[in-house]
Amino acid sequence: MENKTQINLPDWTWEFHGHRCPFMPIGYRMGAIAMRELGIEKIKDHGAFALPEMGVGHPQTCMMDGVMSVTGCTYGKLMMERLNYGKVAMILYAPGKGAVRIYLKSEFQDLLGKEEFFAYRKKGIEPSDIPHDVTERAVKIVMETPEEGMFKIEKLPEFTFCRPKSSFAKAKCSKCGEYVFERYLRIVDGKPVCLPCSGFTEGNIVKL
Amino acid sequence: MENKTQINLPDWTWEFHGHRCPFMPIGYRMGAIAMRELGIEKIKDHGAFALPEMGVGHPQTCMMDGVMSVTGCTYGKLMMERLNYGKVAMILYAPGKGAVRIYLKSEFQDLLGKEEFFAYRKKGIEPSDIPHDVTERAVKIVMETPEEGMFKIEKLPEFTFCRPKSSFAKAKCSKCGEYVFERYLRIVDGKPVCLPCSGFTEGNIVKL
Numbered sequence: 001m002e003n004k005t006q007i008n009l010p011d012w013t014w015e016f017h018g019h020r021c022p023f024m025p026i027g028y029r030m031g032a033i034a035m036r037e038l039g040i041e042k043i044k045d046h047g048a049f050a051l052p053e054m055g056v057g058h059p060q061t062c063m064m065d066g067v068m069s070v071t072g073c074t075y076g077k078l079m080m081e082r083l084n085y086g087k088v089a090m091i092l093y094a095p096g097k098g099a100v101r102i103y104l105k106s107e108f109q110d111l112l113g114k115e116e117f118f119a120y121r122k123k124g125i126e127p128s129d130i131p132h133d134v135t136e137r138a139v140k141i142v143m144e145t146p147e148e149g150m151f152k153i154e155k156l157p158e159f160t161f162c163r164p165k166s167s168f169a170k171a172k173c174s175k176c177g178e179y180v181f182e183r184y185l186r187i188v189d190g191k192p193v194c195l196p197c198s199g200f201t202e203g204n205i206v207k208l
Numbered sequence: 209m210e211n212k213t214q215i216n217l218p219d220w221t222w223e224f225h226g227h228r229c230p231f232m233p234i235g236y237r238m239g240a241i242a243m244r245e246l247g248i249e250k251i252k253d254h255g256a257f258a259l260p261e262m263g264v265g266h267p268q269t270c271m272m273d274g275v276m277s278v279t280g281c282t283y284g285k286l287m288m289e290r291l292n293y294g295k296v297a298m299i300l301y302a303p304g305k306g307a308v309r310i311y312l313k314s315e316f317q318d319l320l321g322k323e324e325f326f327a328y329r330k331k332g333i334e335p336s337d338i339p340h341d342v343t344e345r346a347v348k349i350v351m352e353t354p355e356e357g358m359f360k361i362e363k364l365p366e367f368t369f370c371r372p373k374s375s376f377a378k379a380k381c382s383k384c385g386e387y388v389f390e391r392y393l394r395i396v397d398g399k400p401v402c403l404p405c406s407g408f409t410e411g412n413i414v415k416l
Contacts, residue, residue, distance in 0.1 A: 043226060057374055
């Protein structure tokens with residue numbers, strides 16, 4: 001079992017996330033277990049990567065906010081990135097300490113999926129508009145189910161992940177005059193420009 | 209000016225972020241200004257997208273954690289995504305309310321860049337290892353410089369962004385047996401498999 005105190009999420013994690021739901025705490029528990037398995041504490045800076053296997057166009061991604069909150073592997077510090085496998089799972093990788101993968105067991109996904117909370121979500125009701133007691137029933141299951149009933153834990157001895165080396169070098173775009181980090185500068189008619197000014201993107205109209 | 213109280217970051221935003229630095233509060237201020245410009249409050253669920261123009265392989269990405277904290281547009285809720293332009297800027301887009309872009313003025317980037325904090329960072333010293341007073345001098349500048357000295361604000365009337373429609377449909381991978389959301393299932397020898405089992409990725413070895 002992970003340390004019982006780790007299952008009591010600090011209030012600020014809910015404030016950060018914005019609503020009550022069962023998946024933020026699932027991520028929090030996943031992150032806590034992964035840290036215990038690697039023998040690491042919450043990172044202050046850049047000591048570990050959290051790589052959720054979530055993608056887009058499906059629910060339950062809220063788990064990533066729980067993972068960020070407990071591990072300190074935030075998107076802002078570039079220590080979190082989706083792997084886009086569409087699975088309720090995450091990998092925590094601490095260079096020099098190893099990697100571990102946590103998967104939310106299929107049986108638990110089936111069990112939790114029967115909760116009324118998900119009937120509301122499938123109808124398109126936003127989490128903050130779902131009746132409080134309905135949400136809290138689902139959250140309670142997540143908070144109280146023993147670890148072995150929820151999570152599959154695997155060590156990944158061969159796993160590695162890294163970002164490109166960071167550089168402070170930047171220059172101004174010759175069109176709009178704004179600063180751009182060099183990696184993202186492009187050349188048009190022999191002059192350095194930013195991506196939106198280059199025309200190599202769709203500019204300020206973004207459709208995904 | 210944005211509301212003065214918005215510049216006083218709640219303590220939990222620092223706890224979430226993991227260390228003191230000048231860029232988390234820059235993002236917090238950007239987000240607060242963008243919300244004011246669109247006339248919206250912090251989102252509980254999925255009412256707005258925050259799209260930082262940051263990329264990878266450069267510093268100052270910490271701003272994204274500040275943006276998430278103040279706007280509620282978190283990575284976990286899929287309401288934040290990097291645009292990878294390599295600029296210290298962000299777009300806040302609230303469907304039906306419009307979009308606004310905030311850029312950290314080049315003159316302010318030059319001014320802040322002279323702080324000793326960045327000399328440490330360029331030597332590879334992690335933020336939490338930089339002397340406290342050095343960091344706090346840089347943070348103070350960020351907290352006290354008037355809005356007009358720091359931020360360029362532009363409305364983007366034509367801007368749009370959306371995610372694919374969310375689906376709860378999922379199935380088990382015929383190899384590993386784990387649940388996969390349908391969008392990420394692949395077919396190998398006529399059978400549905402997850403991406404790592406498909407061999408269409410590099411499996412558990414990820415190098416970026």
